[in-house]
Amino acid sequence: MSEPEVTLELAKEHGLNTEEYERILEILGRTPNYTELGIISVMWSEHCSYKNSIALLKQLPREGENLLAEAGEENAGLVDIGDGLAVAFKIESHNHPSAIEPYQGAATGVGGILRDVFSMGARPIASLNSLRFGPPTDERNRYLFKNVVKGIGDYGNSVGVPTVGGEVVFDEHYSGNPLVNAMTVGIVKHDNTMSAIADGEGNSVIIFGSATGRDGIHGATFASEELTEESEERRPAVQVGDPFAEKSILEATLELCRKPYVVGIQDMGAAGITCCTSEMSARTGVGMDVDLDKVPQREEGMIPYEIMLSESQERMLTVIKSGFEDEAAKIFEKWDLPYSILGKVTDTGNITLHHNGEKVGDVPAWDLVLGGGAPVYHRESERPKYLDDLPQYDVEDYPEPEDYNDAFKTMMSHPNIASKSWVYQQYDHTVRTNTVQGPGGDAAVVRIKGTDRALAISVDGNGKYVYLNPRKGGKLAVAESARNVACVGGKPLAITNCLNFGNPYDPEIYYQFKEAIAGMGSACEIFNTPVTGGNVSFYNESPDSAVYPTPVIGMVGLIDDVNKVMTPYFKRENDFIMIMGTLKGDLGGSTYLQAQYDTLAGDTPDIDLDFEQRVQEALLDAIERDVIHSAHDVSDGGLAVAVAESCIENPDRLYGADIH
Amino acid sequence: MKALVTVHYKQGILDPQGKAVQNALKSLGVDGVSEARVGRHIVLQFPEMSKSDAEAQTKKACEKILANPVIEDYEYEMVENTA
């Protein structure tokens, strides 16, 4: 297959614009060949470069005294939790692949986020996920929902990491554009943490894990484009996951991370070998000389372009001190993992590629990467017109229901409120015997063996509130996450986030993005929960519909005494039921209006962040002093639903409640 | 009349089960296997139907549900019920 001649036209087909193509000519001082064009276009895609979002993400608070890694610097965030231990955690999206092939799309999403965490040297101890679909009344939505859940379960259960929590939301704005965000949390001793760097001229660059095939090529650029009819026939580019190989890679990587001769490790996610070689080199200013003939291949006749862009799953890249290659090989052989020495670290700062004895690529690493020479844009933003003609609501228009029981049943059976046990019973949430509180509560609680402490983890998002008022919605997303963590007795530590939005080149969408980040930032300041990194997923729209702007927050909190974990259900008759905070009877954007009247109206409820912080601190104090038996967050469905859940969730018996 | 439908991953798509079976066979002393691929085998019984009608229904079943067009190919064979 002779390689196509590189022109501006071909560059545009790769998602690059004219200025970007001219920059490439300037950087290389010549026209790039087909492989080089592929490499640069995938590294400068939205998915890898964050070119339309990094400028704003930098405004989020990213420092904190217990942060051990600068946001974005490593594969995942790293937070000190005392006892010489640290927590590594991150959330990532696999929305577009899941829209095309839900089972494998979701499964490979779990595989990718697990690798981000264990390549830091951290043992994954819990996974969560945040899922959004169109209404289950539609057959296609049911197909996507059923297969995404099965994909997450089959992969996570096989690898042996418990799926301990999450959320599922249904709304017609997600028809055709499901959101599949997967989060993983891991624990690592400080002296076992591993960085994603290459260093030391002459050290060996080794690939290990599954062989490389043609799956997922353009996965990175594909994630940066709207789902059009044209992207339909790119389907063979779907990646297939092998959880059995992942489990062997997990154990081999953790063994490797304890060895002094390992310089760095990075997992292969979007853009596969291209991303690993360039990012690991750019972080230290070194280069790599790589022989593509040495890459274990699953298919014949793969050209350099395909090898460099392939997104085959379950592969890792590591740099091993020269002379210790055999030592590392012992670990790969113990776990029956194919491996191959691809080449050496150099001091040129360039990634140089060889194939069939010929040089087929020579590009400067720094110019490819986020934080290096990758483009950074400040998009234009404009207040959306829809915000001005949002239907307001007048309480009089919504008379009190004649039959409260009937209204109550409608609320409790609404898909966004009804029990999700059908979902989480397909997830193994008890493996590793650490689960103190599993799915279904306000937040998951996982104990840390060898200490008497535990982690409180929650994942929350609210597209409706951000749609109605992006800034207030951003604040509420963080506040809700912190409130859930506090309800189980956890002190919020830090967050990761997955920002699911539409097309950034649409000024109205970019306004939603900018305002939501501003809201999130102010809330993170108040709750002292810095952002440790995360993921941006744009282009969540298709020709006929666009998703609600949906930031999803993954928060980790610390519980000092695992015997003081709080649960949401009542435990004793004649206990008093008490509201902390104020009830304003605000129906703006509420599930009540949606469930009863199929209406979205009003503004997002106000939130006084200082007051919210004091409520949470008072709650943690009450839990610490053992003066309360249960605590539950009042969220979707309001007070009625919160009290009902507290009555029915006690595993031993049912309770009632007498409310005045 | 019955339909014997076989469904396999498309060429080039990773088949983890096939890989595992191939390794297991090697360790069990079954030689000469260069490749193993694992897929589904579905038997549909059409008691009172002509071959052509049954074949039409089988084709419809394959396209609608038995195979996932994104990553799988299917084949089918119509067979007289001997028993």
Next chain:
Amino acid sequence: MKALVTVHYKQGILDPQGKAVQNALKSLGVDGVSEARVGRHIVLQFPEMSKSDAEAQTKKACEKILANPVIEDYEYEMVENTA
């Protein structure tokens, strides 16, 4: 030479997957299916082997690992490689 192995539950063992497929076909308007049974289809490639040797290895593979005699029956067919 390649072997096409099909493995199905023995008669009398409940096949929930088969039942699920049967119900799904009905709801999708595929008629006339009285029964659906789902099993495994395994393809083994024996590049340089005579039919008889390949068949012997296939039999050994089926008995040793490809089918569980407690619950499953197997059949196989030896086919020349056309490609």
Next chain:
Amino acid sequence: MKYGVVVFPGANCDHDAYHVAKHVLGESVVYLWHKDHDLQEVDVVILPGGFSYGDYLRSGAIARFSPIMNEVIDFANNGGYVLGICNGFQVLTEADLLPGALIPNTSTKFECKTVTLRVENRETPYSGEYEQGDLLRMPIAHGEGRYYANQETLDLLENDGRVIFRYVDAEGKPTMEANPNGSLNNVAGICNEDRKVLGMMPHPERACESVVGMTDGLALFKSLVNQQVATV
């Protein structure tokens, strides 16, 4: 008493079984790597849950042929104690150390929840610390946990008191609703003739500490210890 926990590639619950033996029971315990042939003179071999070899083809089908299984089979055939939990139970049936087979759940879905078990026979090394008919709460987490055997084998197991645990409802009745996977006769755990090999789908090692909300599994391990088991 010395425990040996076999580690197959893809097994997940080896850590959990090791943790219970070492930190909860305070017994000595070693990992037994699937490629080795040495059982390191352990008194009890535990085949843990998980997805050995990815559970491709059939759960436990490939693990059954790993090198260490030769020793485990000899050990069992010479009166050694072997406890197969979840995927470990599947490996035991594939290795013909226990009769029957574990096939996919009738729901065609993975099932992870807490079930109630009834102790059917306390005259075994694994159930001495329970009372006959005790109701235990234990977690299950499996996709292929439906126990199947032909009628003849089933009758033998029932008549010979080799059904050790059965899925029951809160009142202790083996109803359809209480059966999470379609196992014949609601069978959850069986033993071999000399009662030394036990296979069960529920996870006792996940029910040994109050911090995770369940402790009914502890007595199973204590039964073994109190047998003063020590191979002479």
